[in-house]
Amino acid sequence: MAPCSLTGKTLIQQRIPDLLSTDHHTTSGSTHKLGFASTLGYWSRFERDARQHFLSVNWNSTILDYAPDDHDDNSCHVKNEQLFCGDEHSVVARFGQNVGHVMTSVIRACKGADIRFGDFKSAVPQSGFTKVPDIAIMDSKARLLFVAKQKRLGCMTLKEAYRKRPATLGKISIARYMYLTQSKYGFLTTYEQAIFLKQDKHPTRKGRWVLWHSPVILHDTQSRGVPGPSGRGQDLSNPALYRQRVSLRECFLYFIDLACGEKTAMNTMKLNTWVVGQDFKFDQHDYVSDESPSSSSEEDSSKPYSAQRGDISTSRASTHKQAQELASMADLESLASRLTLGDKPQLHSELPWQRGGDVMVHFSDSQQRWYYKDSRGIRVYVDLYKEERSDGPSRAYFIQGGYRYRVRRDRGKQRAK
Numbered sequence: 001m002a003p004c005s006l007t008g009k010t011l012i013q014q015r016i017p018d019l020l021s022t023d024h025h026t027t028s029g030s031t032h033k034l035g036f037a038s039t040l041g042y043w044s045r046f047e048r049d050a051r052q053h054f055l056s057v058n059w060n061s062t063i064l065d066y067a068p069d070d071h072d073d074n075s076c077h078v079k080n081e082q083l084f085c086g087d088e089h090s091v092v093a094r095f096g097q098n099v100g101h102v103m104t105s106v107i108r109a110c111k112g113a114d115i116r117f118g119d120f121k122s123a124v125p126q127s128g129f130t131k132v133p134d135i136a137i138m139d140s141k142a143r144l145l146f147v148a149k150q151k152r153l154g155c156m157t158l159k160e161a162y163r164k165r166p167a168t169l170g171k172i173s174i175a176r177y178m179y180l181t182q183s184k185y186g187f188l189t190t191y192e193q194a195i196f197l198k199q200d201k202h203p204t205r206k207g208r209w210v211l212w213h214s215p216v217i218l219h220d221t222q223s224r225g226v227p228g229p230s231g232r233g234q235d236l237s238n239p240a241l242y243r244q245r246v247s248l249r250e251c252f253l254y255f256i257d258l259a260c261g262e263k264t265a266m267n268t269m270k271l272n273t274w275v276v277g278q279d280f281k282f283d284q285h286d287y288v289s290d291e292s293p294s295s296s297s298e299e300d301s302s303k304p305y306s307a308q309r310g311d312i313s314t315s316r317a318s319t320h321k322q323a324q325e326l327a328s329m330a331d332l333e334s335l336a337s338r339l340t341l342g343d344k345p346q347l348h349s350e351l352p353w354q355r356g357g358d359v360m361v362h363f364s365d366s367q368q369r370w371y372y373k374d375s376r377g378i379r380v381y382v383d384l385y386k387e388e389r390s391d392g393p394s395r396a397y398f399i400q401g402g403y404r405y406r407v408r409r410d411r412g413k414q415r416a417k
Contacts, residue, residue: 003066008110009059012249013223016098017081019191025086036175037276038269039202039210042289046196046214047242050254054223054246057253062109065102091191092134092150100135103252114140115256120147126181133177137256145259146185149174175199175211176275184265185258192219194248196255199265203288204383209267209274210288214251215243223247288381354403361398362410370398370409384409 068077076082085091100117107115120136123144135148178186178199186197194217202208226241235241267274361370361382371379382398384407389395397404 003068003072005063006065006067007059007061008064008106009057011064011102011106012054012253013247014249015220015222016248018220019085019091019094020081020083021085026088035276036211036274038274039205039208039288041210041212043196043198043212043214045239045290046254047217047246047251048237048239050246050251051223051242053254053257054250057110060110064105064109085191088134088150095135095150095189095191099249099252103249103256106249106253107256111257113256113260115145115260116140129180131173131177131180133181137259139260144181144183145256145263146183146187147174147177147181148187148189149177150189150191173275176271178211178265179267179271179274182264182266184262185255187255193217194219194251196251198258199267207268209265209269212290217246217248217251218244219248221245221247223250352403353397354405358406358408359398360410361407370407372407 067073068079073079081094083090083094085094096117104116107113115137117135117137120133122142123136123138124142126144133147134150137145137148139145174186174188174197177183178197184199188195188197196214196217198212199209200212202210221244224245226236226245359372361372361384363370364379364381369381370384371381374380382400384396384398387395387397396407396409398407399405
């Protein structure tokens with residue numbers, strides 16, 4: 001049989017190969033005496049948006065590679081991994097071949113974008129920046145799009161590090177590199193696992209910035225459709241449907257597109273308030289999310305308990321029209337956050353009320369902000385607003401995921417915007 005022709009679309013959907021290793025390898029990662037000090041954000045929609053971007057590409061039939069047929073495919077074939085990897089240098093090299101090399105070919109052939117992966121030394125020098133990130137993605141003039149750190153975290157996987165987000169992101173220095181190079185986007189990878197990052201303005205707190213992080217993406221994830229026959233009967237806007245169904249290359253396809261649209265971020269925070277010494281105690285409650293009401297039980301833990309109990313059947317519908325309505329509500333909420341306080345109540349009246357009981361909110365004297373506790377006991381900070389009513393007393397509420405949530409205020413506090 002003839003070798004199998006591989007187009008860009010096929011290459012993007014594939015998993016990347018497993019590394020070969022021995023019992024002898026680096027057991028401790030090279031970390032820094034740093035800690036992350038600002039706000040972290042959960043980029044829950046990342047995989048869903050990556051899949052939507054993949055589906056939007058007008059793929060061509062250009063042949064970019066060939067795979068051996070079953071008769072010729074064997075462990076010694078050059079398409080299969082042959083080298084042992086024991087430390088970061090060899091892992092960076094294999095990542096460059098299996099991700100950077102392939103992605104560069106696909107981006108150039110299928111999207112017509114003159115983008116290349118490479119090492120940081122080949123990029124236009126960054127003024128005043130003396131560090132050397134492991135991986136760089138550049139445009140045709142070698143201008144930096146975003147940077148990356150490749151780390152062998154010793155015995156710790158990214159999934160384990162993920163549970164220690166502030167310490168990990170600080171010690172591995174990716175947050176600092178993004179700040180100093182003014183890169184809006186960056187990523188952290190161990191080859192087997194990756195986290196995609198974005199620094200952006202805090203959605204509600206003026207002068208504060210958020211480091212958004214994706215779920216952990218596994219190297220051996222192959223592109224798959226969402227559960228069910230062609231997704232029928234599913235709410236395709238639900239981010240949880242795409243967990244571990246979007247390949248690493250598929251994620252990079254989307255991530256590169258984002259960086260091409262807006263590559264820089266002029267973080268207005270001082271460096272010593274973004275990344276600090278390792279003894280700094282991170283506030284675990286200083287955490288935001290882009291989660292929407294369409295999230296499933298995997299995502300529900302950070303939602304108010306009343307919303308988890310309530311009837312949210314409208315968000316489970318699978319029609320295109322309702323998906324557009326959800327997007328419109330998200331746009332409306334985003335717009336609302338930028339209006340003056342005097343303008344907000346009128347605009348908020350267009351948002352639906354979340355069904356279920358009132359959400360108990362508490363006031364933090366240290367943060368001078370309201371919060372509720374999710375099902376894990378973690379504080380979720382919110383801004384309260386007040387709706388004046390002609391048929392009764394005013395009603396306090398907050399907004400999340402395009403819905404208004406009625407609240408009961410603890411401690412007799414009566415503050416609302």
